[in-house]
Amino acid sequence: MPRPARSLHPLALAVLMACAAMPSHAAQPSSPNADVSTVRSFSIPAGDLSQVLNTFSEQAGLALAFDPALTRGKRSPGLQGQYGTDEAIARLLSCSGLRATALSANRYRIETAPEAVEGSLELQATTISGASRLETATGPVTGYVATxxxxxxxxxxxxxxxxxxxxxxxxxxxxxxxxxxxxxxxxxxxxxxxxxxxxxxxxxxxxxxxxxxxxxxxxxxxxxxxxxxxxxxxxxxxxxxxxxxxxxxxxxxxxxxxxxxxxxxxxxxxxxxxxxxxx
The missing domain is CATH 2.170.130.10 (TonB-dependent receptor, plug domain)
Incomplete structure (x- = not known):
């Protein structure tokens, strides 16, 4: 005996169609294998920090994870020109009290930057190299005291x-x-x-x-x-x-x-x- 065909309730059908049309999170990368070392051209106007980060994520092909509470009420100067990924993110987050931490090749987490001690100066990383000369019993000695x-x-x-x-x-x-x-x-x-x-x-x-x-x-x-x-x-x-x-x-x-x-x-x-x- 053939089974009667089942029809979906109109409300359930509407829910399924809405889920199918729902866009993914704005901070998901458009290209999961994006090369973060590549210099790209950006044209992102100044505005709300959350919206600016979402726009940057789409243009750079990166995933940015952040708590909306961190960016609420904050603005970004935007980005115009060609930049590498790290420099671009640093410019977008300037004066916001936030920083980006790389989780993988194309995933970053936005978090609160540590507070600087008053009167302190944050310096860039510096590499110092040199050659030391150990004293020997037959070599030169600096000064008057040999060891x-x-x-x-x-x-x-x-x-x-x-x-x-x-x-x-x-x-x-x-x-x-x-x-x-x-x-x-x-x-x-x-x-x-x-x-x-x-x-x-x-x-x-x-x-x-x-x-x-x-x-x-x-x-x-x-x-x-x-x-x-x-x-x-x-x-x-x-x-x-x-x-x-x-x-x-x-x-x-x-x-x-x-x-x-x-x-x-x-x-x-x-x-x-x-x-x-x-x-």
Whole structure:
């Protein structure tokens, strides 16, 4: 037996037709895959903030989620010209006390911006880059105080961890003293008599530490110590001078009990360096 056809009540039919014709939320994107990094041309007149945001959402193809209570009674200056997404939203929300937070590539949430502390200044993000130079036992030292040494252990060791008495004369100290030879460089070193032949005798580097003549080394290698043919190192070629007080035969072999004077040569720089001076 055939079933009779059912007809919809006129009221139900009207509700269905109204729902079918109802537009979606104004802040839904017209293009769900819109590229927010693209610069677009906007022509949005000033007006009510809610309406301006809806218009922007349609033109930019973005979804903007916000509580209508946040935008109620607020106006926007609108937008005219070409802008990226972030800059465009910032201009639309200027002076409104609101901000936009990205939820995904094409979805933003409008929320209350944090209140700025009175008298504070909000700065843009700044990237600072630089290169630090760590001190080594053979490299340059800024100033007069070195923190690392080589002579006491023959390794790059912090002076505070060195169990021997050691002094370091840096390049800056050499320049400040105006030293022209090794004896003049060690004038302010403790327990050192730098000019045993007098302050005017500069041909040979003859000095004493704790009453004995120390052995002289250049980069850890012993220099000849013949009294009449002792070599004299040009201080311009030196980076630092280290004075190690006390017996050091364990590291340096037969030597004076007074200690060791080790001269450290300059090392080549990564970039070409030239210098000229007059005396």
């Amino acid at each position: 690392r040494g080589l002579s006491a252990t023959k390794t790059d060791t912090a002076l505070i961890e060195t169990p021997q008495s050691i002094s370091v004369v840096t390049k800056d100290q050499m320049k400040a003293q105006g030293a022209e030879n090794l004896s003049q460089m060690l004038r302010y070193s403790a327990a050192v008599v730098p000019e045993t032949r007098g302050s005017t005798a500069s041909r040979l580097d003859m000095l004493s530490i704790r009453g004995f003549s120390p052995a002289l080394y250049l980069d850890g290698l012993r220099m000849p110590d013949n009294r009449d043919a002792a070599p004299q190192k040009d201080v311009f070629d030196l980076e630092r001078v280290e004075v190690l007080r006390g017996p050091a035969s364990v590291l340096y072999g037969q030597a004076s009990p007074s200690g060791v004077v080790n001269m450290v040569s300059k090392l080549p720089t990564e970039t070409p360096f030239h210098e000229i001076g007059l005396t």
